[in-house]
Structure formats: C-alpha cells, structure tokens
Amino acid sequence: MTDMIRPHRPRAFALIASFSLCLSLSAQAAPIVFDPLDNTEALMTPGAYGDDLKQGTEALASGDSVAAQAAFMRALSRRPDDVVALLGVASSMQLRGERLAALNWTLRAIKQQPTDAKVLEAHTRLSLENGDLPAAIERVRSIVSAHPAAVPPGQALGRLYLLDRQPAKAVDELTRVVELPGSDATARVDLGKALLSAGRADEAVSVLDQVRAEMPGSSLALSPLARAEFARARPEIALAHLTSLEGLTSMSASDYVLKGDVLSALSRHQDAADAYARAADTGPADTLLALKHAQALDRAGRGDEALAAYEDVLARDADNLVALNNAAFLSATRRLDLDKALERAQRSLRVGGEQAALYDTLATVQIARGDTEAARQSLQQALKLDPGHASARERLANLTSEAAPAVAGVAQAAPARTVESPAEPATPRASDVMAPVATAASATAAAPPEEEAPVTAAPAAPERAVEPVDAVQDQADLSDALERWRMAWQGEQYNAYVDAYVADTSPIAGMSRKRWEQDRQRKLSKPGRLEITIESVEWTRIDDDTWMSRFVQHYASSNYRDKSLKTLTWSRRDGQWRIESEAAKTL
Template sequence: MGKVVVIKAVFQRIPRVPVVVLLGIVGIALLAGCESPAERAAGYLAKADQFYKDENLVKAELEVRNALQIEPKNADARLLLAQIAESRQDYSEMATQLRAAIESRPDFLEARLKLGTLYVLGGAMGLAEDQYAITADLAPDDPDVKVLRARILASQGDLEAAGTELNAALEQDPGNTQALGLLASVVAVDDPDAAIELVNKGIVSTDDTSPLQLLKIQLLQRAGRNGEVVDEYHSLISEFPDRDVYSYQLARFLVGLGRKDEVEAVVQDLIKNRPDDNQAKLALVQFVSGIKGAVQAEALLQDYVDAAPDEHTLRLALAAVLQSTGEEDRAISEYKTIANAAGNEDEALTAKGRLAAIRLAQGDEEAGEALIEEVLAIDSLNTQALLLRGALNSNREKFGAAVSDLRTLLRKDAENVRAQFLLAQTHARAGDTLLAKDAYLRVIEMSPDNGVAPIELARLLVREKELEQAEEVLKTRLGLAPGDITASRSLIALLITRERYADAENEAARLASIPEAQAMGEYLRGSIFQVRNQHSRALSAFSIALDLEPNTREPLQGMVASLIRLERVDEAVVKLEAVIKQFPDNLYAQTLLSQVLAGAGDITAAKDLIESTLSSNEEWLPAYTTLAGMQGSDVDAQINIYKRGLEAMPASQELALLLGTAYEHEGKYEEAIAAYEKVLAVDADLLAVRNNLAALLADFRTDGRSLERALELAEGLEDTGNPVFVDTLGWVHYRLGNFKVAIPFLEDAVDQAGQVPVLRYHLGMAYLADGRSILAEEQLALAMADVDLDYTGRSEAQSALRELRSR
C-alpha cells in the first residue's frame, strides 16, 4: 500500500453529537418559585444547542456564553463552543475550548476524541497519541476510540493496521460514518473503485447519507470520473433541497471543468425553487459578472430590482455594481432610494454609509460627516460609520477621536483588519510610536498576506533607529511572500545603509532565483555593485536584467551610468540606439541618449533628439528638465523652457518648483510668487509649491494680507513631518509676530535638520524676539558657521549676531 491521503473535509462534515442537557428538577427550588444556577445554565445551553442545530452560530454562541457566565467550568458548554468554532473553521479556538472541557471533566470521552482527531489533522502526532492513550483507558471497546487509533496509524503510514482498526469499529457500529469514510480513504490509495463501492454500501445502510455522498464525490473527482461527480451532486440537490451549498459546489465544479453554460442553469434552478432567496440571485449575478461581464450583471440585477423594488438587498447590490463601473451618479440615486425607503433598517444604514464614503472621496467632508452622524445616531456601533469617522478624524489630526472610534469598532469586531490598520497609521501619525508598533504587529498577525503593513512598520522602525527590528520585520515578510519585491528592495536598502553589502547581494541573488522576479533581482544586484564602485560586475547584472526585460528603465539607466563611469561612452550610445531601434516609442531611452550626447559635447544632436521626444509627447516631463539642463548658465533660457512645459502641464509641481527657483536665483521674487500662485490655482494640493510660496511671502512681503496668505498656505504642512515645511510654518508665525507659537515649530525643524543653516537662523531670530538672548546667540552663531554658504536672511543673521555680541 502507498501513503494515505486523508480527506479532511469529510470528517469535518460528520454530524456533530448534540449536547444532551438533562434538566434536574429540584423540589425545593420549585417550591421557592425560582431556578437554581445550574437550571438557568442548562436552560441557556438548551437554547444554544437548538440554535446550533439550526446553524445560527451567532445566537448559539451568545446563549452558550450566557451559560458560562453562570457556570464557567461547564464542560458541555465548552464542547458546544468547540463545535461552533469548528463550524467556523477556527481550529485554534476549537482546541482551546476542547482543552477547557477536558480540564473541567477529565473523563469527557467525546471532547478527548475530538481533540485527538484535531491533533492528527494538525500533524501533532505526539499529542494525538496522548489523547488516544487516555481514551483507550476510558473506553477500550468504543468504536470511536478505534477510529482515532486508525487515524494515527494512517497518518504514520501504517495503512494495514489502520484498516484493521476501522474494520473492527465497523463490526461494532456498521453505521459509523467516520470509520467508513476513513476506511474508504485508506482503500482508495490502492483501489479507488473498491473505495467507491465501500462508500456505496455505506450510503445504503446509513440514514444521513450526505457525508458519505460528499466523500464519494471526492473519490470520483480523484478518479477523474467527472460525469459521475455531476450526477452525484444532482442526487444530493434532489435529496436535500434545503441545502443550497450543494448547488453552489456543483456550480464551482462545472466552472472548473469549463462547462460554464451549465452553471447558470444550476443557479437558476435554485432561484426557481426559492424565488425569494436573494442570496441565490446575487450568486447568479456574481457568476454572470465573472463570465459575461459587469454590463450583463448590471442588467440582470436591474431586472431583479424592477421585479421586487422593495428588496433593498438587491438594490444595494445594484448600487455597488454601478459604483464599480463608474456610474457614480446612478449609484448615488440608488443609495438615496434605499436610505429614504428603508427607515432605520440595516440596508438604509449601509446605503448612508456608502453615500458618506462617496461624499468624502469627492471632497465634500461636510455632507459625508453628516451622513456618518445620521448612521451613528441610530447604531452607535455601526462598523462602516465608525471606520469612516475614524479615517476622517485621523486626516484632520484629531487623533484622540480617531483612536476612540477605531478602538470602539475593534471591541465589537476584533478581527477588522481595516480598522486595525488605520489605528496603526493613526498612532504613527500622532507620534505614538510604541502604540503604532504594537498596532502594526497586530495587523500582520491578523492578516499575514498584508504586504503594506510590514513595509510601513519597517519604515517606522528605521526612523526610530531600530534597524535590527526593521530587518527582522522585512525578513519575516519575505519568509511568507518570497517574491515581494517591495519588501526585498526595502531590505536591501536597509542592508546597504548598514554597509552589509554581502548580505544585500545575497538577498538580491535570492530574489533573482525566483523566475518571475529574476529581472528585478539582477537589477538590484547591479545596483549594489554600483554603490561599491564595482561597475564591471554591475554591467553584467544589468545586462542579464535587460536580456530578460529589454524595455525596462531601471537596469537601462544603471547600465548607462556604469558605462559612463568606466568612460565607455561609445558603448552607452550604441546600447541606447539599439534599444531605441527595438522600441521606437521608448522616450526614456531617447532622453537618456540625449543626456549622454550632451555630456559628450554634442549639444546640437542632443537638443534635436530631446525635441523629437516632445513632438511625440508634449507632457514628457524629463524632456523639459533635460532641455533646461542643456542651457548651461542661461537662466532666462531655462525659465522659458519651464514656462513652455507648464503650458503643456499646468499642474506640474516639478516644473513649478524649477521655474520658481530659477526666478529666485535671478532675484525676481514677485515673478516667482506669481508663478506659484498660477500653479496652485490649478491644483491647490501641491505641498512643495505651497511651502515655497509661503516662504517667499514671509521673506519678501511685509503687508498683513500677504502674511495671512502665507499662513493659510503653511498651515497643515507640519503634518508631513518634513522639517523644511515645519520650519516654514514657524517662520510665517514669526513674521506675524506670533513668537511663542513659532518657536516650537522652529525647534522641531532644527531637531530634525539642524545641519541646514537657514533653519538655525529662523530659530535664532525667534529666540531673540522672545527675549532669549543666550539661545538666540547660540543659534545665530551656528547659522553663520559656514562662511561660504549664502541664504536668504544671512545678512540679517550676521547683524543680529554682531549686536548680541556687542552687548
């Protein structure tokens, strides 16, 4: 015999043994007219058991936990909680509850058998053996004990001994479906047909045939007898018409076979038998969407809504489809219809929540917030509304309020990954580093597939100089997702920062060993060699990357840079010309070639080439920056190029900054101010432009209106954490005479980037205005330390320092 393949799903579908609650009647309690604690607990447990049989797991858990409030060590209650956890496939919780049941009642055979089975399925064979030994002492002749022994033997590869145990169990209990199912799995290793025949005999002699029919389906699938699989599913659907799951399983199986035309009929039959089953209708819509597209799915949903206009669940689904296909106005209309018609029902709250999300995305915070508050006024624990309000408050820097909402949500729904992730980000933005770290770790625990949380946590740890911890986070992520390029690049950057070049090379080589990531891995190897001035080795790695993906930018740029460093300019030109010939639309390669030609002195050819890229695409930003760089010291020519670029791309922050800087270099501050204002009129959210404009207004204008405009621009920039932006806000407050308000911002900027003299100058002037002469002198002296460095305000700093020293 070969190794057995145990079909786990079958054993999970075996009917659970119901909890039998014996209600003892105590005469004294009856005479007293009240129930004892044991009776009250038994009452809750009886309700829980019925809810469990009805597959209402939420209410079942609520009732069983009520029982445990009265009797915390009630073993039957713990067993029922384990069964509920099993139904949810939460096997960790299942094991916890089974162990609690056994602790309360050490001779609890059923709990020990379940725990032993769980250990076998989890591969914990030593623990499974322990449970078997105890159950064998408790009930050596029990057929289920023999089944547990057989599971252990089968998992250890001793199929013959397992078969002996199972046959013995079936002699005692011919209807034992667990024994029969496991025996069929053992037999199927060598003789699938015999296993199927064995299951057929069991089906004939068993009352509830569904577990064995499902086992038969799996055996037929393994044997490739797909036609019989379909027939068996149809038999199940006919015999158990109330079990929708069989129709859905058949539909998925047919999709897997490519028999998609038959799927719609299966689901349509389900809808025909249950015309009021909205979930079946939505399942069909989902199928149609996947097979025929969103337009057909939308049409089908519209038909359902037209036929039953008061079915809000269907209308909600229609609105969601409309939203996903970009028909936002129609989606809003449908959501409004639901919100108006459904009163305080869940569907109305969901519709209002989605409307709120739309309004917030549109920038209408007032309307969005009003809808959120409407929902929370009815349901203060509404998950969607709490999440939206938490996000809104976080964006507004009302971190305390955001944290409060998110923690409230998580108390209700502890596994809500979005809320936990937003909580982590909020703590990080608020500067609560320890809380942020814990929250990020919780996100990673809850959602191991989340690729963003580890990166954000690693960046946070790097900022805190906790480099070893950051490295460990990234390595853990790569252990789960070896091909995660972002995590790999982050790890390599961290290793290079720590000058661990060999480790960085090993990581790049590891990434390159993954076929789909090979090109990126080779590029990263080349980059590491380049950092170490090993340009010949870098060229080899870049060449491999380009052979794999010849039209990618990064390895091409890396190769050209190394060729230039090795003074092999002609080879760089030849390589770029070859790429351009192969990919005529590659503007990046053309721009690189123009830069190489300009560096080699052929300015005319370089300009002609870069102009040709602009003929292809007038919004090709690198062309303007490259062309400006070719103008040498002719600032007026550079200004004209930047203005030309802004005509094509009026909201380009890069060109706006370059134009403003060029004007400032020429002392044309009013022109720079006008240029910045013009760009902000197109896009007011360009933060760097806002900062530079605020700084210019603070430095070169003194009227109140201009300084108030500077404050309007600078407020909120401190949220970015950029010390230059923080300094601008502080300097604007200084210029407005708000010295005490200014100083904390300016101190923060200096703490982060004290090597920048102008920041020291600003802080020194604020200290001087606030009467802190000693601190002012210290900062101004540092601002003047580099005699060769000029900046706006240097002469004022020098005069102030001279005056302080003359006192």
C-alpha cells in the first residue's frame, strides 16, 4: 500500500483520544500521540487556568474547535508561553483544517521546549500533513546538534528519517539514541523498525525480541517483530506474534494487512481474505489492499465474491493487469457478461504485453463466446510464446480433436495449482512483500499429473517436462533480485544494473536496446547521490517462468524527486530472474 497521509476527517472521539494530532503515518513509524493533559495533573486543581485547559480539552472531544481554541487562548492569556496551551490551540486549528496555522503554533511550542517529546511529535505530525518533511528534518537536526544528549530530539530525528525513506540514516541516529541515558523501550522499537526498513531483518529481530522479553505483557514490539519474522521467512512465528497482538489491543489496518499476507504465505486463503476484509473495515482501503482481498477470495474458491472484488479494483485502477486478466477469466468460466470479459482480456494484452498466460485467458473467453477459430489463434500464439504452457496446450488439443464442446473447454481448464508452503518458506522482506497469492492467471499453470485431463491430440509444440513449481521460493528469489536491481541503481553500478535485465531485448517499449543502454549509462554516470526506495510490492505469478511486480517507487537525486507506480515483468533465464520489460506511471 502506498503510504499516504490521510485527509482530515473530524471525528471527535478519535481526536480526544489522540488530541487531534494522531493521523496516519507510514507503517514504518510508530503513531505519534499527544494528550495535553498527560502529566499535567497539578494544573487541573480548581482555578481559572486549570479550568481553561479542561474546557478546551472537553470542547475538542465534542468537535467544537471554536470553543476549544477560545479556552486555550484564555489559558495563554495567563501563561503566554505554556506549551500545553500552545499545542491546544494548534489542535483546535487542525480540527478546522487550518494546518499551516496549526504548524506555526507548534513552532512556538518548540521555542519553549525544544527537547520535549510530545512537542516534537506534534510538530512532526503537522509537518507531515503540510508536506513540510525536509524542513522538519532540518529543524529537528539543529535541535539535536544543540542538545546531543537529549533523547527526544534524536528519537524524533530517527523517525523523520524513516518517514523520509532514509533508513540508513535512521539506523545511525537511533543506534546513537539507544545508548543515551534515559533512552527507553520505544527508542529500541524504533531502532528495530529502522533496521527492518534497511533490510537488516536479523538484527531487527534481535533488538525487538529483547524488548518483548523485557515487557512480556506489552504489545509495544509485537507488530514490528511480526514484520521482521515474516521478512526472515518465518510466517508461523509472525502469525503467533500477530495473534498475541490481537489479544492485547486493537490491531491497526496495516497489522491486518500483514496478517493477510502471512496467512496467504501459509496458503490459508480463506483466513487471509477475512484479514484483508478486517483491514478495509479498520482503515481506508486502497487499490493494493482491494487487490489482495480479491486474490485471496479467488484462491479460496469464492469466485463470485472474487469477481466482485476485482471489479472494485478496476473501479480504482482501470489498467490493473491482475484484475483485468482475472476478472475476464472468472467471467468466462461463469458465462457472465462475455462482451465485457472479451474487452478486458484484450485490454490485458495491451497493458501487459505479449504473455502466454494472457493469451490463454483470452482464449478462455473466446471459447465461452463460441468463437473457436479466434480461440485457436490465441492458443497458438500462447504456445509460440511458451511452448510448455500446459493449459494452452490442453485447450488447443481439445479444440483440434473436437473432443469437447466449447463450454466444456472452459470447464476442463487446468485448475489453479495450490502451492503448499514448507515449514519455513523463503518469504521476501516484509517492507516489500505481497504474500504469494496465485490468481486466476495461474489457472494456466500445470496441474499435478493425477489432475490433468488426457491430451487427445498431438500438442502444438514439443513436450517439455514440467517440474514442480515452488512459488514461495520463486518469490523469495525474485525479491532478492529486485533488491539487487535497486541497490545497483542506487549505487550507480552500471554493469550490475544492466545485468538485472534480459540481454536480448530493450525493457522499454519503442526504444532499441542500444539506445536504452546508452541512456542508462549516461544517467548512471552523473555526479551526485541517488536514493531509490520501493514499497508496497505486489507480486503476481503469470506462469512458471514469468512473474510481475508492481510497487511504489521513490526516486531522489540532488536536484530531482519523483514518485511513481512501477511495473516490472520478470523472466527466468538460465535459472536466473531478470527484468524483461518495465513501465512506470507518475503518481
């Protein structure tokens, strides 16, 4: 899921719980909570000043930002530099959507107490809302320079680095902070998150496990620890941590998404679908979550619900290749709106390019429509692209021998192969993962021998031995290949970068291989540092030797930044995964 700041939504109860400063952050950073009455019991004794604070807080609880601001301003008239009242005014303004004005009030609070944790957290929250992250980093960095022994500024800076997708800097700063006197478990949890974000899952588990052991009844470390264990290909342990978390506190939407990913890795697709549904109920749904839910329903055999879920994905993203292909397939097998199914199958080929699995789905639709000649041509093209494609070979044999009527041809399609996860599957890093959920496109995968329908005519291409496919291991290998590609690009290592791609074609449509190599060499030889980060990776298996990855990419150089949705098509060549094509859409 893309990590975005949620739009302002005035909900009084939630606002008083977090004093209106607790909006959604990246899953890599802990929520920042500010309560103006925390540790201020002495101020609540009878008297005008304490009454003003109490009235302001009660007004915020009811959603009355005008009355809240008036009460906090009365408190400031008595104590002009009081941080609690300053942040109360900021909260009141934030409740009305006046975020820039609210940010300015937190700046006044910082001048009064630059090393106070809650002041820094409130300022960070509003800086994020206002797109002011680089400036916030500079402000907090200057506070750290002036107060190097103070824990809150260093911890706030580490969190800001994480939010700015600079995990290496976050690790360095938080490693320094946890050694300071007064550092607590929250700083070590932040360090664990930073280590995980930096791809150092083993170290993250070591740090987080120590916190859990020291605080056995606390939920503080459980969510990041589950992510770290999942990154280490230990989904059973990750699930145990999530189960403990659910028993101790209310889980967040991102925790339910993680639970769905873990259950998918364990081939518990029904439970995964339920977890993704809980995630959508708990927080705002996005395209990636909707797609995960649809795939889990598909794999759980709930085809009608899966089709409706794919429709939801396409309403959000009309060019989502997985949803296009799978919705077309499910519609064909159910003989529902075959005109729309045909349009989607054809659109899949325009979006995803020449792929055997996409032609196989197109043929499935054409058979359902009774257009056997068009289906024959589609299947021949699928086998031209992949001579070992079992489903296309079977369908073409049935058409050639006329051994089955058109509708039966759909019914006899090889079912999607369920991948049984080993005890400790090699699952990719949690920050990058979409758990291996086979889709309707994988209905083209070879079924086990006892499930295959007999082929009654000679295949369109020479037989190829079909080896068992370990989709979990493939996805782990692909995640490693994706990380090597990212590191080669970020490190401006031209040879390693080019080696990540297949050698016999250009990955960019309309550009020759020679021109593409010249372009990459020119760009990778420019002076200056690059920062490439990726998140919300979604893996889709097309067939035994083809996968697709979609993810949000953040690119930053000394003079340019952008954010895009990138799609890479991966092909297994000589046992190695390499990029065959790529496409990007600016976000």
